Amino acid sequence: MATAAREFPYTHSDFEAVRGLLAEAAGIHLPDAKRDMVYSRLARRLRRLRVPDFASYLEHVRADTDGERREFLNALTTNLTAFFREGHHFEHVAQTVLPTLPRGEDTWRFWSAGCSTGEEAWSLAIALREALPAADYQRCRILATDIDSSVVERGAAGVYTEERVAGLDAHRLRRHFLRGRGRQAGKVRVRPELTDIVRFRQLNLMDAWPFRRRFHAVFCRNVVIYFDRDTQRELFDRLAEAIEPGGWLYIGHSETLWTVSERFAPEGRTVYRRLS
Ligand SMILES: C[S@@+](CC[C@H](N)C(=O)[O-])C[C@H]1O[C@@H](n2cnc3c(N)ncnc32)[C@H](O)[C@@H]1O
Structure with a gap:
């Protein structure tokens, strides 16, 4: 998605900051290919919390006064699974x-x-x-x-x-x-x-x-x-x-x-x- 079409500004350093926090909190290191996925999953949280940009959002996650750290982790995990997968x-x-x-x-x-x-x-x-x-x-x-x-x-x-x-x-x-x-x-x-x-x-x-x-x-x-x-x-x-x-x-x-x-x-x- 072109940056201009986005609802929230999203720079490479925003992505890096998300990536750093996720690695620190969950051990998960997102590859570059996940950049758009990160935007679309977290944009929902920014909208819900009415914060203007990723930097303010990450401050909110770090402060964790209302359980946003958990929402952040829930939003970024990949949960693909199935019954009898690898049977x-x-x-x-x-x-x-x-x-x-x-x-x-x-x-x-x-x-x-x-x-x-x-x-x-x-x-x-x-x-x-x-x-x-x-x-x-x-x-x-x-x-x-x-x-x-x-x-x-x-x-x-x-x-x-x-x-x-x-x-x-x-x-x-x-x-x-x-x-x-x-x-x-x-x-x-x-x-x-x-x-x-x-x-x-x-x-x-x-x-x-x-x-x-x-x-x-x-x-x-x-x-x-x-x-x-x-x-x-x-x-x-x-x-x-x-x-x-x-x-x-x-x-x-x-x-x-x-x-x-x-x-x-x-x-x-x-x-x-x-x-x-
Ligand atoms: C792709 S799913 C795999 C589910 C199942 N094990 C399977 O193979 O079908 C990976 C799961 O690992 C969880 N996960 C990732 N990092 C984790 C961590 N640091 N601690 C606990 N669970 C984690 C994710 O939330 C996700 O639900």
């Missing part, structure tokens, strides 16, 4: 990971880190429910977290349009979702058997993590694509600490731990296992 990971959990989990009374702990609107966590719950006898399913716990509070709320609601679940086969749909009626027509909701084992929380991966216990498997997929190398290194180091020795890590199809972390052994396509 081989869920098969891998069912076939390879479950037999490695400790027997006994303890819980089996999973983390969807960067869960967006929840499809990843619910897909995992579905895979566990289909693969496990009831007693083992009930000891599973899935924590789903994201920096973006609005997607976390949507994930926790567990309500999706029929379009979002169109790729699931009819048997899966019936078994794991309830169809909306009346005002909810055209929507589905995950069944209570799934909500029993999944919890959603807002969490910035750059902050301290409040976990008391390690996870048996972590999904951190399509999250670090815009993190720089150092941030990725630090994150995967912390993830290694948060995963049980011998526990599992799944990353996105365009991501790799090659030259990023030596704490994991590759176990197939974008699947890793924590070294002890």
